[in-house]
Amino acid sequence: MKFVLGLSLLIGAANAQLASPGPLAQNALNAVKYYALRYGVPPELVEAIIDEESAWNPYAVSSKGAAGLMQLMPGTAVRFGVHNRFLIAENVRGGVAYLAWLTHTFHGDLRLVAAAYYVGEQPIRARGLAYSSPDVQQYVKRVARRYRFRRWLRSQPEDTPRGRF
Numbered sequence: 001m002k003f004v005l006g007l008s009l010l011i012g013a014a015n016a017q018l019a020s021p022g023p024l025a026q027n028a029l030n031a032v033k034y035y036a037l038r039y040g041v042p043p044e045l046v047e048a049i050i051d052e053e054s055a056w057n058p059y060a061v062s063s064k065g066a067a068g069l070m071q072l073m074p075g076t077a078v079r080f081g082v083h084n085r086f087l088i089a090e091n092v093r094g095g096v097a098y099l100a101w102l103t104h105t106f107h108g109d110l111r112l113v114a115a116a117y118y119v120g121e122q123p124i125r126a127r128g129l130a131y132s133s134p135d136v137q138q139y140v141k142r143v144a145r146r147y148r149f150r151r152w153l154r155s156q157p158e159d160t161p162r163g164r165f
Helices: 002-018 023-039 043-054 074-079 088-105 110-119 121-130 134-155
Strands: none
Touching: 023 043, 023 088, 043 088, 043 110, 043 134, 074 088, 088 110, 088 121, 110 121, 110 134
């Protein structure tokens, strides 16, 4: 039951994004496609991170100070040349550049990339997934599930019905 409910929520969210997105959502999807291709990061990973980080709200701000679609911390934004974390294209560019850097740093292990995106690269560099926080473990599982689902969805023929459960 839990699996079916989770799957229906994922399909519903994917359908909402694949249907006819509004101008902000379309701007975000275009930025994801462009920067994912430019930096060599799977677009499904970027989308899964955005799902988890901000639920596609470009004005989201966390209690720890992360902001925008990809929830960039101020230091990460500066590091990757983002001047306004609320501008969709700028936020996505910085977030994808960070994901590309993490992918290189962790030799393509997307589990470590997701964990480092969530808590920073230092704890993950030091201990890998042995990082004992259940919160980090759950985050990585959620991102992985969304990533796999988005890859599966993109592999389906265009005429495949995408109705809700």
